[in-house]
Amino acid sequence: MTQEKRPADLPSAIFTSPYDVTGTMSGRNVLGVVNFTTGCTGPRVEDSRLTVDLHMAHRADEEFSEVWTTDRPVETGVHRQAAYAHDGEYLLIAGRIPPAGRYAEGTSAAYCAALELMEGLGYKNCFRMWNFVGGINGDNADGLEIYRDFCKGRAEAFELFRFGDLQVPSATGIGSLGGGIAFYFLAGRSAALTSIENSKQVSAYHYPEQYGPRPPKFARATYLSATHTDRTGGQLYVAGTASIRGHETCHEGDLVKQMELSLENISHLISRDNLDAYEVDRDAGLRDLDNIKVYVRRSEDVPTVRRICSEHFSPAASVAYLNVDICRSGLLVEIEGIVF
Numbered sequence: 001m002t003q004e005k006r007p008a009d010l011p012s013a014i015f016t017s018p019y020d021v022t023g024t025m026s027g028r029n030v031l032g033v034v035n036f037t038t039g040c041t042g043p044r045v046e047d048s049r050l051t052v053d054l055h056m057a058h059r060a061d062e063e064f065s066e067v068w069t070t071d072r073p074v075e076t077g078v079h080r081q082a083a084y085a086h087d088g089e090y091l092l093i094a095g096r097i098p099p100a101g102r103y104a105e106g107t108s109a110a111y112c113a114a115l116e117l118m119e120g121l122g123y124k125n126c127f128r129m130w131n132f133v134g135g136i137n138g139d140n141a142d143g144l145e146i147y148r149d150f151c152k153g154r155a156e157a158f159e160l161f162r163f164g165d166l167q168v169p170s171a172t173g174i175g176s177l178g179g180g181i182a183f184y185f186l187a188g189r190s191a192a193l194t195s196i197e198n199s200k201q202v203s204a205y206h207y208p209e210q211y212g213p214r215p216p217k218f219a220r221a222t223y224l225s226a227t228h229t230d231r232t233g234g235q236l237y238v239a240g241t242a243s244i245r246g247h248e249t250c251h252e253g254d255l256v257k258q259m260e261l262s263l264e265n266i267s268h269l270i271s272r273d274n275l276d277a278y279e280v281d282r283d284a285g286l287r288d289l290d291n292i293k294v295y296v297r298r299s300e301d302v303p304t305v306r307r308i309c310s311e312h313f314s315p316a317a318s319v320a321y322l323n324v325d326i327c328r329s330g331l332l333v334e335i336e337g338i339v340f
C-alpha cells in the first residue's frame with residue numbers, strides 16, 4: 001500500500017481482514033466499511049459507522065473488507081433505503097434493491113433516492129459507482145436478462161436527474177451471489193472530476209441495442225483532483241474492464257487471451273496516449289494500480305488469473321479475487337482498480 005503518498009484532501013481506502021477493521025485505521029476516521037462477505041444485508045449505520053455487506057464470498061476465507069477513511073469528522077445518516085456517511089468533502093452512499101421479478105423500476109427508484117440525497121447535501125460530483133447484481137446473467141420475469149433490466153432502470157434514473165453521458169462516473173456492474181442488487185457510490189463536493197473514455201473501446205453509453213434496451217451508463221475511468229487546474233496529482237478510478245474491443249466481446253472461451261486484452265485495455269486507458277485528450281498530465285501503468293478487484297467467472301480459473309496478475313501488478317498492491325458472474329455471459333474475467 002502507498003497510503004502515505006495520497007494527498008490528504010482525496011479519499012483513500014484499504015483492503016483488510018473483516019476481523020481487523022478497527023486495527024488498521026491508524027487514527028483516521030472511517031467513512032464506511034464495505035464487507036465482501038458470505039451474505040447480503042441492507043446497508044446500515046452501525047456504531048455510527050456506515051456498513052455494507054455484499055454477498056461476494058463463497059467461504060469465510062475469501063472475505064475481506066474495503067474501508068474508506070478520512071482525516072475529517074464523519075456524519076452518518078439514512079435516507080429512504082439508503083445509508084450514507086460524509087465528511088464535508090466526500091460522501092459514501094449505499095443502497096439495495098431486494099430480490100424481485102423485475103428490477104428496472106426498483107433500480108430507478110433506489111438510484112433516484114441516492115442521487116437526490118447527494119444533490120441535497122451538495123455532493124454533486126459522483127465519481128465512482130459499484131453495482132452488485134444477483135443472478136446477473138439470468139432472466140427477469142419478462143425474459144429480459146437481469147443485467148439489462150438493471151441498465152434500463154439506471155438509464156431512467158440518470159435521465160430523470162438530467163445526468164448527461166459526459167458526466168457519468170466510472171462504475172462496476174458485476175454479479176453477486178445473492179441479495180438482489182446492492183450498490184455504493186462515492187461523490188465529492190468541491191473536488192473536480194473528469195470522465196475518461198478508452199479510445200480503443202466504444203463508450204458503454206453508446207453500445208448498440210443488441211446489448212439491451214438501454215445501454216450501460218458509465219465512464220471507463222474518472223480522474224479526481226482537488227481542483228480543475230491540478231492535472232497531475234489526482235486519482236484515477238478505473239471502471240470494471242473486460243475483454244471488449246469496440247463494443248464486441250473478444251476471445252470467448254479463452255481465459256488467457258481475455259486476461260491479456262483486459263490488462264491491455266487498462267494499460268491504454270491510463271496511459272499518456274489516452275489521457276492526453278483529457279488534459280490529464282499522467283502516464284500511469286498497471287504497476288500503479290492499487291485496490292484491485294479481479295472478478296473471475298469460473299473458480300477453476302482463479303490460479304491462472306492470480307499468476308497473470310502477479311506478473312503485471314505491483315507486489316505492494318492490494319488485489320482481491322472474487323468468483324462471480326460477469327455482465328456478459330461470454331466474459332470470463334474483469335478487472336478494476338484505483339491509481340491513488
Ligand SMILES: C=C(O[C@@H]1C=C(C(=O)O)C=C[C@H]1O)C(=O)O
Nearest residue numbers: 171172173216218240242244327
Ligand atoms: C465490462 C463492462 O461493463 C461492466 C458493467 C458496468 C456497469 O454496468 O456499470 C461497468 C463496468 C463493468 O463492470 C463493459 O461493458 O466493458
